[in-house]
Amino acid sequence: MVTHVTTELSDIQQKGTVVMGGTFDPIHHGHLRSAVDILDYFRFKNLRLIPCYQPVHKDQPSVSAEQRLEMVRLGIQADERLSVDKREIVREGRSYSIDTLTQLRHELGADEPLIMVVGMDSFLSLPTWSRWQELLSVAHILVISRPGWEPDFISSLESFYEKHRAKSAAELQCAPAGKIWMESFTPLAISSSQVRNLCRKKASIAYLVPETIQRFIEAHSLYK
């Protein structure tokens, strides 16, 4: 009897499709360590990284979408639970999260938990996103802490958060969508802009990005 209950619980703990969108210009250890922490904490089977084609809230990257995609591919090689989903690059145009999540929802069916991971900085900007209040009708939002960013929400976001916050992390795996949960993992004050700036200054980016990414950036003379 006890064995039976344990099996059921572990099945529940692995349920869900987790996605982390981003510009990944380039992917760095802040993204990658967060992804691995999420997989270990929730015991999800897989986490998909979805590089955008054209960011909605940032300048167009100086490197091509194909190069950013390739860097994500290279960056995830150390953990087979990580995968890359190139749908936004194939779709082209501005990469709206609501479009991507709605498409994923159709593919996954109505019952599968779908979890969108965002860093605290991204969550703070949520009220500027297209159809932001509809995001929870198709997915949960998992907000991860990020050094330098505090949960100082403007009032529309505060009420949205209070209305939809989960009571426990497990709620993200018990329903297909609709909840917000915040979690802190390994705090790494690394950003893509920091990496790009160091490259421009001809300074080392070692230990901020995987070696494979460092070599790719050097080989293709990116971020000069």
Ligand code: ATP
């Ligand atoms: P940039 O410096 O160019 O603004 P970035 O480092 O924020 O880029 P993105 O690809 O835009 O990288 O980020 C994708 C997602 O990962 C966002 O939700 C962002 O908040 C989150 N993220 C990025 N870096 C970290 C980090 N060090 N810790 C936690 N979350 C992060």
